[in-house]
Amino acid sequence: MLKSQLFRLKAKVLNHARIKSPWIMHFDATSCNGCGIEIIACLTPKYDIERFGMVEKGNPRHSDILLVTGAVSHKTKDRLRLIYDQMPEPKVVIVIGVCGISKGIYQGCYNIIGPIDKVIPVDIYVPGCPPRPQAIIDGIVKGLDLWKDKLKEEDKRKEEYML
Amino acid sequence: MSREDSYSIPLGPQHPALIEPEYLKVHLDGETIVDVDINIGFMHRGIEKALQQRTYMHDRFLIEKICGICSSIHTLSYCGAVEKLAEVDIPERAKYIRMIIAELERLHSHLLWVGIAGYEIGFDTVFQLAWRDREIVMNILEKISGNRVSYSMNTIGGVRRDISKSKAEELHKAIDKIDARIYHYIDVFTKDSTIIKRTRGTGILTEKDAKKYSIVGPTARGSGIFCDIRKDDTYLKYSTIDFNEITHKTLDIESRAVVRLKELLESTKIIRQCLNMMPKGNLSVKVPDIIPEGETIFHAEAPRGEILYYVRSDGTDKPYRVKIRTPTLANILSLKPMLKNQQLADMPIIVASIDPCFSCTDRVTLLDTKTGRTKTVDETYLKSLKRQ
Numbered sequence: 001m002l003k004s005q006l007f008r009l010k011a012k013v014l015n016h017a018r019i020k021s022p023w024i025m026h027f028d029a030t031s032c033n034g035c036g037i038e039i040i041a042c043l044t045p046k047y048d049i050e051r052f053g054m055v056e057k058g059n060p061r062h063s064d065i066l067l068v069t070g071a072v073s074h075k076t077k078d079r080l081r082l083i084y085d086q087m088p089e090p091k092v093v094i095v096i097g098v099c100g101i102s103k104g105i106y107q108g109c110y111n112i113i114g115p116i117d118k119v120i121p122v123d124i125y126v127p128g129c130p131p132r133p134q135a136i137i138d139g140i141v142k143g144l145d146l147w148k149d150k151l152k153e154e155d156k157r158k159e160e161y162m163l
Numbered sequence: 164m165s166r167e168d169s170y171s172i173p174l175g176p177q178h179p180a181l182i183e184p185e186y187l188k189v190h191l192d193g194e195t196i197v198d199v200d201i202n203i204g205f206m207h208r209g210i211e212k213a214l215q216q217r218t219y220m221h222d223r224f225l226i227e228k229i230c231g232i233c234s235s236i237h238t239l240s241y242c243g244a245v246e247k248l249a250e251v252d253i254p255e256r257a258k259y260i261r262m263i264i265a266e267l268e269r270l271h272s273h274l275l276w277v278g279i280a281g282y283e284i285g286f287d288t289v290f291q292l293a294w295r296d297r298e299i300v301m302n303i304l305e306k307i308s309g310n311r312v313s314y315s316m317n318t319i320g321g322v323r324r325d326i327s328k329s330k331a332e333e334l335h336k337a338i339d340k341i342d343a344r345i346y347h348y349i350d351v352f353t354k355d356s357t358i359i360k361r362t363r364g365t366g367i368l369t370e371k372d373a374k375k376y377s378i379v380g381p382t383a384r385g386s387g388i389f390c391d392i393r394k395d396d397t398y399l400k401y402s403t404i405d406f407n408e409i410t411h412k413t414l415d416i417e418s419r420a421v422v423r424l425k426e427l428l429e430s431t432k433i434i435r436q437c438l439n440m441m442p443k444g445n446l447s448v449k450v451p452d453i454i455p456e457g458e459t460i461f462h463a464e465a466p467r468g469e470i471l472y473y474v475r476s477d478g479t480d481k482p483y484r485v486k487i488r489t490p491t492l493a494n495i496l497s498l499k500p501m502l503k504n505q506q507l508a509d510m511p512i513i514v515a516s517i518d519p520c521f522s523c524t525d526r527v528t529l530l531d532t533k534t535g536r537t538k539t540v541d542e543t544y545l546k547s548l549k550r551q
C-alpha cells in the first residue's frame with residue numbers, strides 16, 4: 001500500500017516537471033523548407049515557444065515531441081522510421097504542413113511515396129502551406145495535453161507491473 | 164595522412180541547424196579534416212518531371228514550392244522565361260514590384276543567415292536578435308502579399324497584387340528600421356571578439372579555387388570575384404538603378420558575412436529607388452495558355468547566387484522541359500577546399516557559411532561515399548565540440 005502511494009507521489013512530481021520542459025525535435029522529410037523556417041521562427045522572440053519550456057534538440061534520444069514537415073521520399077523513409085524508433089516512450093508526433101498530411105502540392109511527384117502517417121503513427125496534424133506560427137504553437141500545445149495523458153497512462157502501466 | 168588511414172565521421176542527415184537533411188562524411192586525422200564526401204539528395208522530390216505534366220500556370224504554383232526561402236526568385240525566373248517564349252512585355256509597374264519583392268526576399272534570407280551563423284558559433288543572442296529583426300521584413304511582406312512564406316506575387320504576365328501608397332509608406336519606414344539594424348550587425352561581425360575568433364581565417368576559399376569550382380553569389384563575392392547577374396546581365400529594371408556590387412577580399416567566413424550584410428544595404432537602396440521610380444499603370448497582361456514553340460533561358464540573382472531556368476516549349480499548354488539550376492548546387496562543391504585542414508569543431512559554421520539550401524539543390528543526386536574505418540558520433544558530441 002505504502003509502496004504504491006510513494007510511487008504515485010513520485011510520478012506526480014516527475015510528471016509535473018516533465019510537462020514543463022518538453023524537448024522538441026524537427027525532422028524535415030523532403031519539404032520545401034517553408035514550414036521549417038516557420039518552426040524556427042516559433043523559437044525566436046516574437047513567437048517564443050520557449051515560454052512553454054521547450055528547447056529544440058538535435059538528438060532524437062533526448063526529445064519528447066517530434067515535429068515533421070514535408071512528405072516522405074524514398075531516401076528519407078528509413079531515416080524517419082529510425083528517428084521515431086530512437087525516441088523514448090511516451091512520444092508525440094506532430095505533422096506540420098499540408099504536404100505531410102496528404103502530399104499537398106507534391107501530388108504526383110515520382111519520388112514522393114506518401115504522407116507521414118504512412119511511415120510512422122501521427123498524433124496531431126497542423127494544416128496550412130505553410131501554417132502560421134500561431135497555428136504551429138497551437139498544435140504543439142495540443143500535443144502537450146496529449147503527452148500529459150500518455151505520461152499518465154504509462155505510469156498506470158508501470159504501477160500495475162510493479163504491484 | 165591519406166584518406167584511407169583516417170577516421171570518418173558521418174554528419175547528418177538530421178542536423179538541427181540546417182533545417183534540411185543532408186549527409187556529409189568527414190575524414191579525420193585527430194581533429195583535423197582530411198577530406199569530406201558530400202552526399203545530397205534527401206530532398207529530391209521529382210519536381211522537374213512533375214512540371215512537364217502540368218500546364219504553365221499550374222507549374223507556377225509548384226515552382227513556388229521548390230524552396231520556401233527563395234520562392235519569389237524562382238517564380239520570377241520561371242515567369243520571365245515563359246514571357247520571353249510568349250514574347251510578351253509585362254507592364255512597367257509590375258517590373259518594379261517584382262524587383263521590390265525580390266529584394267525584400269534577399270533581406271529576409273540574409274537576415275536568416277546572420278541568425279544561423281550566430282547559432283552555429285554558439286552565439287545564440289545573435290540568432291535571436293537577427294530573427295527578431297527579420298520579423299520586420301516578414302511583417303511588411305505579409306502586408307503586401309498576404310503571405311509570410313510563399314508570397315505568390317509573380318504570375319505569368321505580371322504580378323498579382325499592387326503596392327498601394329499607404330503600403331509604400333510603411334515599406335519606407337520598415338526599411339529605415341532595418342538599415343539601422345544592419346549597421347549594427349556589420350559592427351558585430353567585424354568587431355566582436357567572440358565572433359572574430361571563430362570567423363577570421365577559417366574556411367578559406369581562394370579566388371583560384373572559387374573559379375575552378377564555378378562558385379556563384381555571395382560565396383564567390385566573398386573571395387573577391389565580381390559576379391552579380393543584376394550587373395552582368397541585367398534583367399527587369401536593374402540597369403536603371405544605382406547600386407554597388409559588394410566584394411570583400413579576406414576570403415574567410417568573415418568575408419562572406421560582410422558581403423552579405425553590406426549587400427543588404429544595397430538592397431534597401433534598390434527598394435527605395437524602386438518605390439520612387441514606380442510608374443502608375445496595369446499590373447499584368449494576359450498571356451495565352453498555349454506558348455509558341457521554342458526554347459529559352461532566364462537567369463537571375465537569387466539571395467544565394469545565380470539561378471538559371473531553361474524552358475522548352477513544343478507548342479502546347481504544357482512545357483516540354485523545364486531545367487532548373489540553383490546556386491547551392493554550384494556552391495556545395497566549395498565545401499571541399501574550404502574544409503580541408505580545418506578543425507572538426509569549425510565544420511558547422513563553414514558549412515553554414517555558403518548558406519546551403521538543399522530543397523533547391525536536390526533535384527539531382529550525385530556522389531557516393533566510400534567506407535573506410537568508421538566511428539559513429541551523434542549530434543550531441545559534435546555540438547559539445549562546437550561550444551568549446
Ligand code: SF4
Pocket residue numbers: 031032033034035036069070096097098099100104105128129130131228231
Ligand atoms: S506544406 Fe507547403 S510550405 Fe510546408 S513544406 Fe509542404 S509545400 Fe512547403
